[in-house]
Amino acid sequence: MGSATIKDVAKHAGVSATTVSHVINKSRFVSPGTKARVVEAMRELNYQPNAVARSLRMKTSNTIGLIISDISNPFFTDLVRGVEDVANSKGKNLILCNTDEKTEKEETYLRILRQKQVDGIIMAPTGGPLEFLRQLVEVGFPMVFIDRLPDGIQVPTVTVNNEKASCDAVRHLTSLGHVRIGVVTGMTGISSTVERMKGYERALSENGIEMDERLIVEGWSRVEGGYDAAMRLLSLKPRPTAIFATNNLMTIGVMRALRDCGLGCPEDISVVGFDDFAWASAFHPYLTTVAQPVYELGATAANLLFKRMKARRISGNSARVVLEARLIVRESTAVPPSET
Amino acid sequence: MGSATIKDVAKHAGVSATTVSHVINKSRFVSPGTKARVVEAMRELNYQPNAVARSLRMKTSNTIGLIISDISNPFFTDLVRGVEDVANSKGKNLILCNTDEKTEKEETYLRILRQKQVDGIIMAPTGGPLEFLRQLVEVGFPMVFIDRLPDGIQVPTVTVNNEKASCDAVRHLTSLGHVRIGVVTGMTGISSTVERMKGYERALSENGIEMDERLIVEGWSRVEGGYDAAMRLLSLKPRPTAIFATNNLMTIGVMRALRDCGLGCPEDISVVGFDDFAWASAFHPYLTTVAQPVYELGATAANLLFKRMKARRISGNSARVVLEARLIVRESTAVPPSET
DNA sequence: TTGTAGGCGTTATCAC
DNA sequence: GTGATAACGCCTACAA
Numbered sequence: 001m002g003s004a005t006i007k008d009v010a011k012h013a014g015v016s017a018t019t020v021s022h023v024i025n026k027s028r029f030v031s032p033g034t035k036a037r038v039v040e041a042m043r044e045l046n047y048q049p050n051a052v053a054r055s056l057r058m059k060t061s062n063t064i065g066l067i068i069s070d071i072s073n074p075f076f077t078d079l080v081r082g083v084e085d086v087a088n089s090k091g092k093n094l095i096l097c098n099t100d101e102k103t104e105k106e107e108t109y110l111r112i113l114r115q116k117q118v119d120g121i122i123m124a125p126t127g128g129p130l131e132f133l134r135q136l137v138e139v140g141f142p143m144v145f146i147d148r149l150p151d152g153i154q155v156p157t158v159t160v161n162n163e164k165a166s167c168d169a170v171r172h173l174t175s176l177g178h179v180r181i182g183v184v185t186g187m188t189g190i191s192s193t194v195e196r197m198k199g200y201e202r203a204l205s206e207n208g209i210e211m212d213e214r215l216i217v218e219g220w221s222r223v224e225g226g227y228d229a230a231m232r233l234l235s236l237k238p239r240p241t242a243i244f245a246t247n248n249l250m251t252i253g254v255m256r257a258l259r260d261c262g263l264g265c266p267e268d269i270s271v272v273g274f275d276d277f278a279w280a281s282a283f284h285p286y287l288t289t290v291a292q293p294v295y296e297l298g299a300t301a302a303n304l305l306f307k308r309m310k311a312r313r314i315s316g317n318s319a320r321v322v323l324e325a326r327l328i329v330r331e332s333t334a335v336p337p338s339e340t
Numbered sequence: 341m342g343s344a345t346i347k348d349v350a351k352h353a354g355v356s357a358t359t360v361s362h363v364i365n366k367s368r369f370v371s372p373g374t375k376a377r378v379v380e381a382m383r384e385l386n387y388q389p390n391a392v393a394r395s396l397r398m399k400t401s402n403t404i405g406l407i408i409s410d411i412s413n414p415f416f417t418d419l420v421r422g423v424e425d426v427a428n429s430k431g432k433n434l435i436l437c438n439t440d441e442k443t444e445k446e447e448t449y450l451r452i453l454r455q456k457q458v459d460g461i462i463m464a465p466t467g468g469p470l471e472f473l474r475q476l477v478e479v480g481f482p483m484v485f486i487d488r489l490p491d492g493i494q495v496p497t498v499t500v501n502n503e504k505a506s507c508d509a510v511r512h513l514t515s516l517g518h519v520r521i522g523v524v525t526g527m528t529g530i531s532s533t534v535e536r537m538k539g540y541e542r543a544l545s546e547n548g549i550e551m552d553e554r555l556i557v558e559g560w561s562r563v564e565g566g567y568d569a570a571m572r573l574l575s576l577k578p579r580p581t582a583i584f585a586t587n588n589l590m591t592i593g594v595m596r597a598l599r600d601c602g603l604g605c606p607e608d609i610s611v612v613g614f615d616d617f618a619w620a621s622a623f624h625p626y627l628t629t630v631a632q633p634v635y636e637l638g639a640t641a642a643n644l645l646f647k648r649m650k651a652r653r654i655s656g657n658s659a660r661v662v663l664e665a666r667l668i669v670r671e672s673t674a675v676p677p678s679e680t
Numbered sequence: 681t682t683g684t685a686g687g688c689g690t691t692a693t694c695a696c
Numbered sequence: 697g698t699g700a701t702a703a704c705g706c707c708t709a710c711a712a
Contacts, residue, residue, distance in 0.1 A: 017705090017707090018708080021706070022707095030682085048454055051456045052705080053705035054705080071420050080411050097433070098425075098428075116391045116433070283619075345688095355698075358691085361692095365691085390689050392690090394690055396689080396705065397691050398691070
């Protein structure tokens with residue numbers, strides 16, 4: 001049984017569809033009497049306005065798209081919540097899309113979201129080459145990038161101060177006397193990886209520590225990658241006295257590797273991880289981490305997007321907002337290396 | 341500049357809109373020549389079909405709604421991924437909604453999703469009284485409940501075997517010699533809480549252990565609640581030798597309480613938690629947990645929903661699918677209580 | 681204070 | 697093989 005339409009309500013109330021529409025949207029005066037009849041008719045017919053028809057007419061879907069790599073990643077989890085809260089407060093809904101870092105999925109989702117007439121898109125770009133994306137930006141489609149900078153596309157972006165935060169993390173290790181500091185790097189080709197490595201390098205050079213290529217291992221931003229990378233690092237002789245894992249998943253991989261090697265943290269080796277965990281202060285080791293303001297990242301991006309949506313044709317202006325990630329020092333790494 | 345429409349393409353290719361439509365949808369034969377011209381016109385105009393207009397006409401939005409309490413909760417995180425993967429494989433998109441367990445937000449989202457003509461809804465019901473929800477179910481709107489059973493509404497549901505799994509968890513503790521076993525319970529009024537408590541009670545009675553009301557404390561399904569509840573339990577004299585935390589967030593709260601009380605786990609007290617953590621085997625204590633097949637929960641619900649969507653009018657039939665949660669025994673609790 | 685009519689961009693029916 | 701035309705449900709000039 002097809003639901004009641006605005007015409008059904010009109011007929012039932014003995015008025016025109018126009019009047020019903022105005023009652024629904026409070027868009028012009030309707031006498032108390034007729035208004036009451038309309039309201040009553042809507043109730044009796046259990047009327048629900050058809051938002052699709054409305055969208056077609058109004059050219060706004062009250063929906064925004066959010067494209068991330070994987071909602072299972074705790075990092076995105078809080079970010080998504082930030083976006084949804086802001087969106088909800090503005091009466092917009094969220095279509096969630098997972099790319100798994102696949103450029104192909106990214107393009108498909110972009111295309112679908114566009115076809116669904118979403119009012120705007122927030123995305124963490126994979127970094128792959130993307131003609132369609134470039135076109136969208138060029139026609140002024142409201143879009144905000146998050147967590148990473150796109151390659152050569154001018155668009156508003158929200159990130160954290162990756163370099164500075166990484167630098168702080170590594171400085172923390174050097175200040176404890178560490179010199180041989182291994183680093184597990186993220187996916188190549190995304191800006192956050194590059195920036196975090198810059199911070200690592202800067203901290204070392206500040207302290208007059210020579211770079212050792214063998215201490216830099218790729219972890220592909222994933223748990224398994226972090227595990228493998230740590231295994232490589234741990235097999236070095238002499239092995240590093242500390243490891244800097246440049247994201248949350250890789251940090252877990254590193255810790256698993258330590259366990260499998262029978263190594264204790266921080267007794268045998270110190271670890272600092274980028275990204276904090278809600279449970280970090282309740283489970284051992286109480287890891288020192290770089291905490292990103294993840295929720296704010298999402299909320300900020302959403303607010304920025306809404307600004308763009310209002311001023312559709314003010315293109316060209318591509319702000320970059322940088323939020324502050326900060327080091328949280330916990331007891332576990334406050335231990336000097338057993339060897340030097 | 342409004343995007344090109346099907347009419348623009350038709351004009352550009354010198355054919356009718358009908359033909360363009362048929363080319364797009366491959367819905368009837370079009371001669372190679374005209375087809376080529378149409379395709380070329382679409383390319384030149386950078387044409388993207390308007391999915392909103394299509395939805396209005398076809399009466400399907402190719403979108404489903406997912407209503408949960410909070411995407412920040414790691415439990416829902418993997419579940420959402422399961423739903424999205426299945427949805428995506430069927431060409432559907434996902435609108436994500438967070439209720440924070442507020443009946444009011446739940447109703448608002450239900451109404452919006454209905455108005456947006458989503459093809460179906462998957463939800464973890466708050467348990468509040470909900471007339472609108474009941475109406476939706478009654479008119480045969482495709483819907484699947486997840487994680488919890490609704491109160492007295494006949495609708496397909498996907499859950500885990502909460503009672504059995506809880507019973508196993510507590511049996512594990514009794515088999516280690518524990519008798520005074522505290523339990524931190526979830527929100528009152530949701531089925532999973534009730535079922536998990538039944539499992540707790542059954543395990544105790546099987547072992548001839550008398551129930552002690554003081555050992556049952558409400559943790560409201562949240563971290564803070566788990567913390568407070570654990571504090572209460574730890575202040576009992578004699579204090580329990582083990583604690584069963586009935587969900588992931590409360591488990592974290594319990595562990596924080598132990599830390600703040602300077603108590604070690606498992607030396608001073610044993611803990612078993614409902615819900616596993618990806619990092620559980622890498623950080624201390626290596627907690628024994630009940631692992632729910634969370635991704636499968638979401639995927640199963642989505643598959644069930646798609647079945648319902650196909651056979652819209654086969655109402656009445658309200659399957660309940662029960663997946664298996666299983667105990668993962670790790671070293672930490674394999675320690676007999678220091679006292680009896 | 682209220683109503684009529686046209687159109688948003690598609691797809692489906694029928695006709696040629 | 698292809699096209700006109702109506703309709704999906706709503707909003708909004710314009711008119712009365």
